[in-house]
Amino acid sequence: MTIRAAIGLLAVLAVAVVAIVAALSSGDESSGSGRSLSWFVAIQPGGTIEEVAARCSKESGGRYHVEIEFLPTDASQQREQLVRRLGAEDSSIDVVGMDVIWTGEFANAGWVEPWKGPLAKQVTEKVFPNVIETASFEGDLYAAPFNTNTQLLWYRKDLVKQPPTTWDEMIDQAEQLEEAGTIQVQANRYEGFTVWANALIESAGTPVLSGPETVELREGPAIRALEVMGRLANSSAAPPNLSTSNEDTTRLAFEGGDSAFMTNYTFAYASAAAEAPDIAKVMGYARFPRVDAKRPSRPPLGGFNLAVSSFSENKDLAFEAAACLAGRQSQLTAVELDGLPPSRSDLYTTKVVTKAYPGFAGLVRESIEGSGPRPSSAAYQDVSLAIQRTLHPPDKIDPADAASVYEELKENLEDAVKREGVL
Amino acid sequence: MEASAPAHPSPPAAAPRISQKTRSERRLAWMLCAPAVIAMLAVTAYPIGYAIVLSVQQVDLRFPEEGGFVGLDNYGAVLSSDLWWTDLFNTVMLTVVTVSIELVLGMAIALVMHRAIFGRGVVRTSVLIPYGIITVVAAFSWQFAFAPDSGFVNKLPFIAEDMDWFGDRVSAFAVIIMAEVWKTTPFMALLLLAGLVTIDSQLYEAAKVDGATAWQRFTRITLPLMKPAILVALLFRTLDAFRVFDTIYIMTAGAQDTESVSILGFNQLISRLNLGLGSAVSVLIFICVLAIAFVYVRGFGVRVEEGRPGR
Numbered sequence: 001m002t003i004r005a006a007i008g009l010l011a012v013l014a015v016a017v018v019a020i021v022a023a024l025s026s027g028d029e030s031s032g033s034g035r036s037l038s039w040f041v042a043i044q045p046g047g048t049i050e051e052v053a054a055r056c057s058k059e060s061g062g063r064y065h066v067e068i069e070f071l072p073t074d075a076s077q078q079r080e081q082l083v084r085r086l087g088a089e090d091s092s093i094d095v096v097g098m099d100v101i102w103t104g105e106f107a108n109a110g111w112v113e114p115w116k117g118p119l120a121k122q123v124t125e126k127v128f129p130n131v132i133e134t135a136s137f138e139g140d141l142y143a144a145p146f147n148t149n150t151q152l153l154w155y156r157k158d159l160v161k162q163p164p165t166t167w168d169e170m171i172d173q174a175e176q177l178e179e180a181g182t183i184q185v186q187a188n189r190y191e192g193f194t195v196w197a198n199a200l201i202e203s204a205g206t207p208v209l210s211g212p213e214t215v216e217l218r219e220g221p222a223i224r225a226l227e228v229m230g231r232l233a234n235s236s237a238a239p240p241n242l243s244t245s246n247e248d249t250t251r252l253a254f255e256g257g258d259s260a261f262m263t264n265y266t267f268a269y270a271s272a273a274a275e276a277p278d279i280a281k282v283m284g285y286a287r288f289p290r291v292d293a294k295r296p297s298r299p300p301l302g303g304f305n306l307a308v309s310s311f312s313e314n315k316d317l318a319f320e321a322a323a324c325l326a327g328r329q330s331q332l333t334a335v336e337l338d339g340l341p342p343s344r345s346d347l348y349t350t351k352v353v354t355k356a357y358p359g360f361a362g363l364v365r366e367s368i369e370g371s372g373p374r375p376s377s378a379a380y381q382d383v384s385l386a387i388q389r390t391l392h393p394p395d396k397i398d399p400a401d402a403a404s405v406y407e408e409l410k411e412n413l414e415d416a417v418k419r420e421g422v423l
Numbered sequence: 424m425e426a427s428a429p430a431h432p433s434p435p436a437a438a439p440r441i442s443q444k445t446r447s448e449r450r451l452a453w454m455l456c457a458p459a460v461i462a463m464l465a466v467t468a469y470p471i472g473y474a475i476v477l478s479v480q481q482v483d484l485r486f487p488e489e490g491g492f493v494g495l496d497n498y499g500a501v502l503s504s505d506l507w508w509t510d511l512f513n514t515v516m517l518t519v520v521t522v523s524i525e526l527v528l529g530m531a532i533a534l535v536m537h538r539a540i541f542g543r544g545v546v547r548t549s550v551l552i553p554y555g556i557i558t559v560v561a562a563f564s565w566q567f568a569f570a571p572d573s574g575f576v577n578k579l580p581f582i583a584e585d586m587d588w589f590g591d592r593v594s595a596f597a598v599i600i601m602a603e604v605w606k607t608t609p610f611m612a613l614l615l616l617a618g619l620v621t622i623d624s625q626l627y628e629a630a631k632v633d634g635a636t637a638w639q640r641f642t643r644i645t646l647p648l649m650k651p652a653i654l655v656a657l658l659f660r661t662l663d664a665f666r667v668f669d670t671i672y673i674m675t676a677g678a679q680d681t682e683s684v685s686i687l688g689f690n691q692l693i694s695r696l697n698l699g700l701g702s703a704v705s706v707l708i709f710i711c712v713l714a715i716a717f718v719y720v721r722g723f724g725v726r727v728e729e730g731r732p733g734r
Contacts, residue, residue, distance in 0.1 A: 080693055087484045087696065105696075109485045189678035240585040241571045243679070252572050378485050381694050392678060393590070419483060422504045422691060422700060 034063045035314050037321050040085075041097030042078050042304065043070040046337035048330075055333075056324035064317045066095075066325065075099055075191055086111040086309065093309040094318040095325065098143050100134035100303050100373065101191070101380050104212060107137040108378035112307035113315060114140040123323050126346045128368050135305040137376060138212070143305030144326035147340035150367040151199070151263050151300045152360070153286045156180065156279075159260045163286035166293050167200070167228045170261055174237035177260055182239040183232060184250035184262035189392040192246055194374060194384040195300045196263070197391055200225040202298035202372025204291040209375040209383065213417045217410055221292070223402045226409075228291055230397030237261075243393035255279050263288060265302065266357065266364055270339045285360045287367055298372025303343065341368065379416060385423040386416035471709065478702035485696050497703035506687065507704070511711075514683045517596070518664040521603045525660060526653070528604065529611030536612065537619045547616075554609040562673035565602040592679045599681065602670050607663070611656050618652020619645070658719040662712055684708050 041049055053066040071078040079102060085093055086106070098106060106112045115123065123144035124132050135143040153170075155163050159177060164170035174181045186192035201208055204221035232238055239245065239253060247264060254262040255276035262268065272280040288299035306322040308315055324330070331342035335356045341364050347353055348365040357364050375383055390409045391397065397405050415421050441449075481493045501507050532550055539546045553561065568574045569588040577584050588594045622645065630640050646653075668685040671677060677686045688708060692701030 076694070083484070083693070083696060105485050109696075110487055189676060241587040241590055243590045244587055244675075249570075249572055256572075379695075381696070385690065385694060419486075419695070419697060421500055422506050422687060422704070423695065 034060060034065050035317055036065050036067050037094040037312075037314060037318055038067045038069050038092055039095040039097065039306075039321070039325065040069045040071055040082060040093050041095075041306075042075075043073060044334070044338045044340070046339070048334045048337045048340070051333050051337060052325050052330040055329065056321055059324060060321070064314070064321055066321055069093075071097070086311070089311045091309075091311045091313055094312040094314060095322045096143075096307045096309055097146070097304050098135075098307045100131075100148075100301065100305065101384070103135060103142055103305070103307075104137045104376050104378045104380055106307065107140070107142045111310055112142050113310050113319075114142055115144065115308075115319070119319055119323055123326060126344045128343060128345050130301060130371055130373055131303065131343045131368070133376070134301065134303070134373055137378075143307040144322050145343035146304045146306050146326040147331060147334045148343040148368055149265050149302035149341055150364060150371055151195075151265055151288055152268075152363060152367060153289055154254065154262045154264060154268055155284045155286065156260045156282055157284040158282040160284070163284060164261075164289055165286075166290045167232065168293075170289050171232055171235055171237045174261060175235060180258055180260045181237060182253075182259040182261075183237045184239060184245065184253050184259045184264070185232070185242070186246050186250060186264075187233070187242050187392070187394055188244045188246050189388050190246065191384060193392055194387050195302070197225075197229065197387050198374045199288060199298060199300045199372060200228055200291055203288070203295070204228075205295050207372070207375070208387070208413065209377060209417065212377040213379070215410065215413045215417060217406075217413060219403075219406060222409070223406050225291055226391070226397055226402035226405050227399045229391065229394050230399035230402055230405075233394035233397065234399065238395070243395065266341055267339050269357070269360075285363060287363060287370075296370055298370060299367045301368065301371035301373045303341075305343075345369075377417065379419050382416040382419055382423055383413060386412040389423060474702045474705050474709075477698050478706045480699050482698040482702075483696060484698060493699070497699045498707070500700060501703050501707060506682075507684070507707075509680060510682045510684045510687045513596075513681060514665060514667065514685075517600065517603070517667060517683065518661055521600055521607070521664050522657060522660050524600070524604050525608045525611045526657065528608045529615050529656070532608065532612035533615035533619055536616050547613075550612060551609045553606050554613075556606065558606065558669040559673060561606050562602055562670040565598060565605075565670075566674050569598050589675050590679065592681060595675050595679050595681050599670055599674055602674070603664070603667065606670075607660065611660055614656035614659065615649065615652060618649040618656075621652075622648045654719060654723050658716065661715055661719070665712060665715060666708070684711070 039049075039053060043049065049068055049070075053068050057065045071081055078097075079099065082093075082096060082102075083105075086096075086109070096106070096112060098112070107114075120141050124135075124141065127145045128148065131145045131148045132141070135141055135145050153163060159180060160173060164173055170183060174183050185196050187196060198208060201217070201222055204225040206218040206221040207216045210216035233242060239259060241249065245253075247267075250259075250262050250264055251268050251271055253259050254264075254268070255272050257276075257279060269280070269283065269285070272283055288297045290297040306326040308318040308322055312318045326343075328344060328347070331344055331347060332350065332352050334340040335342055335347070336352050339356050341357075342348070342353065345365060345368075348361050354361045374380070377383055387409070390412050391405070416423065478497055479492060479494060481489055481491055481496075483489060536543075536547055536550065556564075566589075569576045571577055571585060571587050576582060576588070577586050586594070588598050626644050626648075627640055630644060635643065666685050667683050668689065671681055671683050671686055672689070675681045677683075677690075684704065685708065688701055688704040691697050691704055695701070
């Protein structure tokens with residue numbers, strides 16, 4: 001390159017930089033003169049987050065402007081990024097998109113502000129009581145419920161005449177099928193495994209914890225739940241990749257026609273409709289199966305709530321913004337664009353919801369109402385790690401000797417709530 | 424040499440005295456080193472010291488009101504758990520296996536690179552490509568390749584189509600080892616090549632004239648002369664391999680008993696926010712790393728500066 005050419009190139013670059021800086025700064029001005037609030041939240045592929053941030057910024061009449069900071073798609077990595085920032089008292093976070101299982105931890109650490117007075121009342125209006133529980137810790141509300149989530153049993157209507165009501169029935173049916181005789185569940189060693197294990201234990205009739213630091217896990221029902229887990233993992237109904245499966249691999253296998261049954265979140269329907277229309281046509285839905293035939297199942301509960309960071313420099317505005325971002329209109333946007341179930345129970349008869357869940361809006365609502373949330377504890381991560389470490393891979397549970405695994409689980413959980421030992 | 428010619432000669436029986444000039448040279452040397460020393464203290468000594476302080480305390484970010492000195496309790500908790508010893512075994516096994524394979528492959532590649540007559544630059548650059556890829560990206564590529572639903576490996580002949588590579592300890596370790604070897608063999612090869620180029624080619628010619636076979640030339644000339652380079656390469660790779668994290672974290676996250684000590688530390692520190700326990704794990708890993716370096720330097724007589732390229 002000649003010197004002349006180099007100088008020319010530099011000049012072009014300089015002009016480009018000036019133009020970009022000018023464009024960026026003018027963009028800042030046009031976006032409103034109000035305070036800028038940053039919202040750390042998981043990305044939603046349908047565009048919900050961008051849409052509600054823009055709407056609330058506009059509705060604030062220029063008092064605030066919501067800037068989005070996307071977190072990774074993986075739930076553990078979302079938490080990891082947030083705890084590193086919050087642990088360092090980072091004031092650049094105003095609103096936190098908080099997974100239902102982080103509430104106890106974030107609240108106890110003093111990272112998120114409690115909601116009080118009329119605003120607390122406003123954001124919990126008509127919200128499912130067990131969703132409010134997931135946003136609360138030791139009697140205080142720490143977040144505005146945004147979207148919730150639950151798992152249904154998805155099955156193939158062309159292969160299965162009558163959907164099973166219990167896990168045992170489902171395993172029997174799957175074992176007898178000539179093709180696609182497998183059941184897809186999430187059983188990799190990650191949070192999804194805790195979701196499955198907790199739903200089985202809750203459905204059997206006992207909670208894992210009865211208080212933030214008290215293990216409940218009654219013997220009879222817990223052993224029953226472990227028997228189901230061990231039976232499935234050791235039967236021909238278990239897919240070959242059972243112990244490494246997650247939401248996405250199970251969805252892919254079901255859409256590929258490999259399995260007649262799958263327990264998965266509500267996104268599975270929209271995904272099949274888009275990716276595998278032939279499977280979607282014969283896709284049936286039912287409530288999460290029971291463990292105890294005489295007791296209604298307690299399906300998993302997921303979702304995100306919006307909290308205000310204790311290190312925010314604009315807490316009042318952040319509360320106002322969080323209330324809007326999680327509000328009724330935003331919940332409708334989330335179900336319309338991303339198929340995420342609203343946390344307000346009164347929205348399940350709206351057209352938006354019945355369109356997103358054709359024929360099963362009522363079932364989703366019933367499933368959320370009857371759900372068995374994961375334990376609430378400041379040491380939740382310890383509890384979840386203890387469950388994963390003890391029960392994974394599930395095929396090591398001998399259904400004839402689930403009692404020995406129960407003893408181990410109970411012991412490890414006792415250590416976990418006391419935060420003792422390495423996990 | 425100036426120091427040995429003092430201006431005021433002193434009786435030879437007296438202890439050697441440091442001259443004015445030497446003293447000022449030493450002072451200058453310290454001043455020149457000072458910025459580096461300060462930087463090292465700030466970015467290395469301080470964090471290590473802080474980790475040691477945390478490791479004798481009860482610190483949990485989720486329980487800010489707790490705290491206090493607990494002595495060696497955290498170390499006791501770690502060393503008395505089966506998990507630490509399982510993970511340590513996994514890590515040592517992984518280190519020994521990967522470094523051994525890398526040494527053999529790296530040596531072969533170094534010899535080829537050394538002999539390459541045409542396209543030397545292209546050969547050396549292309550061999551380095553795997554090392555240039557970010558470990559996390561490489562780990563994902565290998566994971567996708569071996570995934571039962573989307574990977575191509577299960578479609579190869581002689582491999583069961585529904586083989587779940589990460590669902591079993593042995594097969595999961597096999598993939599982890601392959602990914603590690605693929606990624607870091609180039610580094611080994613490059614360090615060995617640096618040692619190889621320092622060997623005088625006349626030695627080989629003389630040996631040839633004396634009738635030495637290719638194998639004799641390799642074992643009697645190449646290996647002994649390369650010993651410093653080999654030991655330095657082994658030291659670097661062993662220390663690196665012992666701290667393996669990314670590949671395992673991406674592929675299994677420690678499931679199926681494939682956890683390394685670094686993953687154990689991560690779980691205590693980042694997942695549980697238990698800084699006391701996590702720091703104890705980190706300090707124990709640090710001690711292991713020091714022990715490895717000590718064994719190499721004292722046991723095998725590695726002299727890092729001799730193994731460096733361009734001696």
